[in-house]
Amino acid sequence: MTQRYPLAEQLQASTHRVENQPPTLENYNSYTADQALQEGVKREGAADADNRLEAFGQWAGSAAAIALGFEANYHAPQLVTHDRQGHRVDLVAFHPAYHELMRTAVEQGLHASPWRSPQPGAHVARAANYFLHTQVEAAHGCPITMTFAALPALRHQPSLLESWGNKITAPHYDPRNVPYFEKQGVTLGMAMTEKQGGSDVRQNTTRAYPIDQGGPGEAYELVGHKWFVSAPMCDAFLVLAQAPGGLSCFLLPRWRPDGSKNPLHIQQLKRKMGNVANASTETELRGAFAWMVGDEGRGVRTIIEMVAMTRYDCMIGSAAGMRQATAQAIHHATHRHAFGARLSEQPLMQNVLADLAIESEAATTLMLRMARAMDHQDNEHERLLSRIATPVGKYWICKRTPHHAYEAMEVIGGSGVMETHMMPRLFRESPINAIWEGSGNVQCLDILRAIEKQPEVLDAYFTELALSQGANRHLDTFVSSLKRELQTTQALQYRARQLADGMALALQAALLIQHAPGYVADAFCAGRLANQNGLNSGTLPTGLDCAAIIKRAQPLA
Structure with missing residues (x-):
């Protein structure tokens, strides 16, 4: 006789109703919501x-x-290094x-x-x-x-x-493993760093041997290694190697012009904490075919324009991460109740959410200002401003992103650390841009180098700040102090991060004063320039319109 369990049968379908769980943030317009x-x-x-x-x-x-x-x-x-017949494929x-x-x-x-x-x-x-x-x-x-x-x-x-x-510019993506001349559109990568040098690329040991007469645009064979080659399925790579006349830049295709496989051998995939969907590899160059780009011995100067643009994109990417984390945090807090009230309406949570929102808007505003400068490189002020503000922005925005992502994750709580949520990926991704394309120290030293080689970049920077002069007493005081700090030449390298911090905060504040609603600019200046604890989220001073700041940043889904 089969034993019956009436209570279990009654409760089989459900033990409770799912309540107070915020819906997934999706099926909304991420542009019109921003x-x-x-x-x-x-x-x-x-x-x-x-x-x-x-x-x-x-x-x-x-x-x-x-x-x-x-x-x-x-x-x-x-990674697939060989096919089933044993041929090297490096796929x-x-x-x-x-x-x-x-x-x-x-x-x-x-x-x-x-x-x-x-x-x-x-x-x-x-x-x-x-x-x-x-x-x-x-x-x-x-x-x-x-x-x-x-x-x-x-x-x-x-x-x-x-x-x-x-x-390169064709709007056509072709992932096939075929020579570049068989494709309508191609992608390009970059391979600069080596084990012994890292950011100090002048220590590179990879050698370039001319196949014929050598020189700009001519063919070489490269022998050596590269410690980081990201996106190894790109159709060609800009590479630095030591030619007879010094460190030079080369364009290295994955396939030789005769259609044979170029010996760019992948040793292993890097196992990274973030940036997982992107492949990063260690490679050996075993006589790899490449063309010299630019003058021999001027490799750093040739490739530096590429590096400047990648750093600019790091700024965009980190600002995007901040925006997504802010949207996730505000969306959660708007749909979640605790202790008898909606989370987004509770004072301390409003302090945290508003803090996340102003950090995000400041990053977006600076990023877009740099985009305008890129559009007007024929204008001397814009060119000089982009030269100094790009490393400032790359340093600051990328460095602020990990802290921002963590605070957003904490707003969401336990659900925010589950892999079914976007936040763990945002958090793992958050340090990447701060490290890639030149870490924080490299950016700070680049700022000092720009000022030393072109003192007029500092004039352009302060000209930009002057557009907000007199509009906020906190900013005026902060800028005066920053000028004194920059005029003091003692221990400049030692103080470089302090100077970069100040330059970033002043520029973001000035841009917000010019372009953002008063309640956003006031909160940023009060929380970042006047408040000594202002770099710890949720410590904004009283008297600010946090509800308005949150509403402005809400993803409206």
């Missing part, structure tokens, strides 16, 4: 792109797009979600639109698009950024630019 971004796009000169950005924001906030980010990171790239296999993200990015022109279609506001529009796309998934941005940044470097070698330029 007031700071919309205003910045129009203000900085890309109003014509508004309709296109709105359409793309609808895709970027969709459940389908968000799922691609999860899938691309869950199914990490896999990295990616999940289809990664390729879909790459295809979307390329078709949107994130890899080259300002170069392919130069027009007023082109960099601003591209930055806003990249900002939206990176919120979906950040790791695949590496080959997109390197392709974008490679073109200015190739201008040093017109013959190579002529043969590669159209393929």
